[in-house]
Amino acid sequence: MPAVPVPGGGGSSDAEELFRTKRIPEIRAVEGATRREISAKEEELRQLVGRSYRDLLDSADSILLIKQSSDAIFYNLARISDSLSSLSPPPEPSLAVSAVSPSPSAGGRARLYALAARAKYLVDTPEHIWGRLDEGLLLEAAGRYLRAQVVYGRLSRDAAAAARFPLLAHQAQLVEAFRPQIAQRARERLADRRLPVAAHADALAAVAAIDAPSLAPAPALLLFLTSRRAWISQDLAGLASDLSSYTSVLCDIARIVRITLGHVGQLFVPALSDMPLFFKTVTEKTPPEQLFGGIPDPDDEARLWKEHMNQLEAIMVLLKPDVVAAACTDWLKECCSEIFGVIAGEQKLVDAIGSGELLGSVQRLVRDALDGRDGLERSLEQWLKSVFGSDTESPWDQIRGLILKDDKDIFEDWMEEAFVRRMKDIVHSEFDILGSSVNVKESIHAIGANADPKDAGDFLAYLRKSSKGGGFWFSESKIKKGGVLAHLKPIADENDFRSCLTSYFGPEVSRIRSAIDSKCKNILEDLLSFVESHNSTTRLKELVPYLQEKCYKTISGVLKELEAELRKLSALLGTKKEGNDIPAASIIAERSLFIGRLLFALRYHSSHVPLILGSPREWVKEVGGAAFARLSSPTARHLRASFTPRRHTFDSPKSPGRQFSDSPRRQTIAAAVSLFGANDRSNPRLDELNKTLQSLCIMAHNVWIAWVSTELSHILSYDLNKDDSLSSATPLRCECVVCGSFGDPGSVAGMCRVRVC
Known part of the structure; x- marks a missing residue:
């Protein structure tokens, strides 16, 4: 809406008139137009003052020096004029003599004009340099600075110039102050990522021209590489506070490495008959009229300037390819050490990657960033085409081979080492989580913690426990007239093997076993996801022993805890109960039975612990297989009261779950796992675990058997004593009834004999 004109008069009366005559939307329009006009005027005034102030600062010293020089020139000219006026006029020379020799006054004026022109050249130099710096033409600014030095050297050797222009030394100091400014501005231009390589060549040439001969081509190359490493350090510094963007930052850093080596080729490596861009820029001839x-x-x-350029060209000798390769190799190793090393607070860039699958994904993205054309300048693509004669499929491989002169991919090697090390850290942390999550002590101590003291000492109450939930009998106990063991019948719906095992083991044993298998499965799948992404053979050789060792140590740690608890229970079983410190014998037996079932489940019904400790060939066949072997259709043997749970083996049929053979990974790492022998299933670690599990399982069941045998012998003895037939006078044959014979001789679970006479 156009601004509504406000009636004249100003002040509060205008505002009141406006409110009386205008509607609210019109008043708001007037207010908006007025505020926009005020903002525009303020911005215009700010820019005007800023430009004037900058112009004033830039030209203040020059104006002062010009004024001083003009006053001195005016004074000298006046004095010369007075001196000439006081002299008598010379005699009229003949026309012939005048034609042959010029007058002394004309020669003096020419010499004075030459001196004044050189002084003006010095006076104009600061303004000229400022203009070139603002335009980004650093090499021209450096050239003007060097030529001003040549002019001042010419004037400083002339005593008359020093006498007539006493401020020349001060002006020379002003010009000399531009030397560090030009060098600093050049380094700032090298740090600007938005500029093309031609601008970086101009900045590098400016520094080389000013600092020659100290800045030869080799130091210039190091200066360029140092500026590019600052780019990487800047990205890493921003990443230290926020590791969530590690993928994009790592890809950007990969592009910086690739384009830096490409620019090194453009700047310092000759392409066929073309001079490198840096040498071409430094030695470029300036037109004589601009000198x-x-x-x-x-x-x-002109003679002094030519000598300077000849000296500069003598210094700017083409670098040998080996020198360029050595410098770039050292630079790349230092960059990789910074990229994949500690960046801040003992953190590493790869620490932000939390899984092997992400590691593989990040590595693919980095490889795509290196091999892609994103970020390549048109000039670099043209240079690569001129070197190789055609468009390149992988710019990184071509640039790396041309500049580094080595078949090894340094960046890839460092990244591979860092990623494999990170994969090991992930495996280590995941197994640590598994060890802390499986708290067997807590599970054992929870058994019988809330039991009724009356029931805890009642053996018959213990026998009546339901089979569901890991009770005493793996069946429904129905005590009838025939005795406590008369009607032990299998549950009709327990023909399913999985439900049978769940009922037999109980919820806590099933939970622990499932937790171990699930965690091992996830660890193995995550590791294989990383292995199949790249370099499968080398990764398998390094990661398989590490994974198996960590798995073995973790499971061994769990077994050591179980063994310690089992020995405590065995010692407590033979101790006389005094107070509440020692649990009841039934609770001790129940805890030992829990340990025995847990050990039995880990040995015979764990799927991924033996898979990890077995041959990597089996990983290809069954990564993600079910915890148990698939059984055939139910038959009568499943309905028997006693059964033997089947042990999971690698040769058993696979479960209907997702199979690794259907995944593309199998084709990727099949060749890698073929390096492992066909008959390497017998792993010493696995055999050792099996022996430990078996011995501890027997030990746990022996503790339970010893208590049950003792209690049963008491019941039998009590029933025999109540039998009237045994009190007759008829002599009876003595017999020995063996209640149980388990364990080692002399142990708690030795033979229990009852003598009947």
């Missing part, structure tokens, strides 16, 4: 414009007959300056 010492405004100075009459600059023969001496």
Whole structure:
């Protein structure tokens, strides 16, 4: 809406008139238009003041020096004029003599004009350099600075110039102050990622021209590489506070490495008959009219400038390919050490990657960033085409082979080492989580913790426990007139093997076994996801022993805890109960039975612990197989009261679950796992675990058997004593009834004999 004009008069009366005559939308429109006009005027005033202030700062010193020089020139000219006026006029020379020799006054004026022109050249130099710096033409600014030095050297050797222009030394100091400014501005331009390689070549040439001969081509290459490493350090510094963007940052860093080596080729490596861009820029000839414009007959300056350029060309010798390769190799190793090393607070870039699958994904993205054309300048693509004669499929491989002169991919090797090390850390942390999550002590101590003291000492109450939930009998106990063991019948719906095992083991044993299998399965699948992404053979050789060792140590740690608890229970069983510190014998037996079932489940019904400790060939066949072997259709043997749970083996048929053979990984790492022998299933670690599990399982069941045998012998003895037939006078034959014979001789679970006479 156009601004509504406000009636004249100003002040509060205008505002009141506006509110009386205008509607609210019109008043708001007037207010908006007024505020926009005020903002525009403020911005215009700010820019005007800023430009004027900058112009004033830039030209203040020059104006002061020009004024001082003008006053001195005016004073000297006045004094010369007075001196000439006081002299008598010379006699009229003949026309012939005048034609042959010029007058002394004309020669003096020409010499004075030449000196004044050179002084003006120095006076104009600061303004000229500032203009070139603002335009980004650093090499031209450096050239003007060097030529001003040549002019001042010419004037400083002339005593008359020093006498007539006393401020020349001060002006020379002003010009000399531009030397560090040009060098600093050049380094700032090298740090600017938005500029093309031509601008970086101009900045690098400016530094080389000013600092020659100290900045030869080799130091110039190091300066360029140092500026590019600053790019990487800047990205890593921003990542240290936020590791969530590690993927994009790592890809950006990969592109920086690739384009840096490409620019090194453009700047320092000759392509066929073309000079490298850096050498071409430094030794580029400036047109003569631009060298010492405004100075009459600059023969001496031109000669000195030519000598300077000849000296510069002598210094700027093409670098040997081996020198470039060595410098770039050292630079790349230092960058990789910074990228994949500690960046801040003992953190590493790869620590932000939490799984092997992500490691493989990140590595693929980095490889795509290296091999892709994203971020390549058109000039670099043209240079690569001129070197190789055609478009390249993988710019990184071509650039790396041309610059580094080595078949090894340093960046890839460092990344591979860092990623494999990170995969090991992930495996280590996951197994640590498994060890802490499976708290067998807590599970054991929870058994009987809330039991009624009356029931805890009642053996018959213990026998009546349901089979569901890991009770005493693996069946429904129905005590009838025939005795406590008369009607032990299998449950009709327990023909399913999985439900049978769940009922037999109980919920806590099933939970622990499932937790171990699930965690081992996830660890193995995550590791294989990383292995199949790249370099499968080398990764398998390094990660398989590490994975198996960590799995073995974790399971061994669980078994050591179980063994310690089992020995405590065995010692407590033979101790007389005094107070509440020692649990009841039935609780001790129940805890030992829990340990025995857990050991039995780990040995015979664990799927991924033996899979990990077995041959990697089996990983290809069955990564993600079910915990148990698939059984055939139910038959009568499943309905028997006693049964033997089947042990899971690698040769058993696979479960209907997802199979690794259907995954593309199998084709990727099949060749890698073929390096492992066909008959390497017998792993010493696995055999050792099986022996430990078996011995501890027998030990746990022996504790339970010893208590049950003792209690049963008491019941039998009590029933025999109540039998009237045994009290007759008829002599009876003595017999020995063996209640149980388990374990080692002399142990708690030795033979229990009852003598009947």
